[in-house]
Amino acid sequence: MIQPVPPSAEVKQRLLVSAGGGRFAAFSARLAKLYDVTVERACELLGLIERSASWRPQIPGVSLIDFDGGPAAAAADCGFFRLSPGAMFPPHKHLGEEVTIILTGQVRDVVNDRLIGPGEEYVQLEGSAHYLLCVGPEECIYAARAINGIDVGTGGRARPIN
Numbered sequence: 001m002i003q004p005v006p007p008s009a010e011v012k013q014r015l016l017v018s019a020g021g022g023r024f025a026a027f028s029a030r031l032a033k034l035y036d037v038t039v040e041r042a043c044e045l046l047g048l049i050e051r052s053a054s055w056r057p058q059i060p061g062v063s064l065i066d067f068d069g070g071p072a073a074a075a076a077d078c079g080f081f082r083l084s085p086g087a088m089f090p091p092h093k094h095l096g097e098e099v100t101i102i103l104t105g106q107v108r109d110v111v112n113d114r115l116i117g118p119g120e121e122y123v124q125l126e127g128s129a130h131y132l133l134c135v136g137p138e139e140c141i142y143a144a145r146a147i148n149g150i151d152v153g154t155g156g157r158a159r160p161i162n
Contacts, residue, residue, distance in 0.1 A: 022046060024103055027143070030121075034099060034145050035078050036070030049080055049103075049141060061087025061134070069145060077146045083107065083134035091131040096147030098124040105140030107132040 024046045032042040048054040048065050055063040066079035075096070083089060083105070091111075100122045108115050109122070111130040116122050124130065126147075134140040 022050060024049060027101065027103060030101060031143055034069075034073075034101065034143065036072035041070075045080075049082075055082060059090070062089055073145055073147075075147055077144075077149045079144060081140075081142050081144060083132070083140045085134055085137055085139060087134045089132040090152055091129065092150040092152040093129040094124045094126055094146060095149050095151060096126050098144060098146040098150070100124075101143045103141045103143060105134060105138045106136045107140050107142070108135050 022043075025043065028039050028042040028046060031037075031045065032039045035042065035045070037045070045067060048067075054065045056065070057063050061084040063082045064079055066077065068074075069076055069078040080103075081089065085105075089107075100116070102116050102118050102120050102122070104118055106115060106117045109130050110133055114122075115135070
């Protein structure tokens with residue numbers, strides 16, 4: 001007799017995501033609008049969060065999944081960020097409007113002294129500058145769309161570190 005083997009946590013999460021039941025499925029309509037993609041594409045993008053191989057380390061404690069948005073987001077940097085507890089996304093200036101939606105965890109905008117948690121949307125206007133600190137015991141994962149990118153002191157548009 002064959003004994004059933006329960007799937008690993010990652011395989012189970014991937015199956016749930018593919019069936020539309022992943023832990024971030026409730027954000028699919030908001031992210032479809034943010035990135036100017038279909039709801040189905042937003043679900044696919046959200047599914048990337050559950051795959052450890054999707055994440056690219058940027059600096060200690062900060063990882064990124066970047067992708068292209070739809071036509072209205074063609075001039076934007078689009079992606080998901082993951083910050084470990086205590087990690088900081090470095091000081092940067094916005095070259096256009098940036099919209100961030102927190103999916104899990106909390107970050108503090110240290111410059112503006114604002115705590116942002118799950119489900120909250122945070123808008124930074126062109127020319128504004130700040131940095132984010134992951135607070136609390138859990139990692140923070142957030143979706144971001146930055147029109148024209150950001151300047152992290154490199155003298156130009158910030159790009160992912162390869």
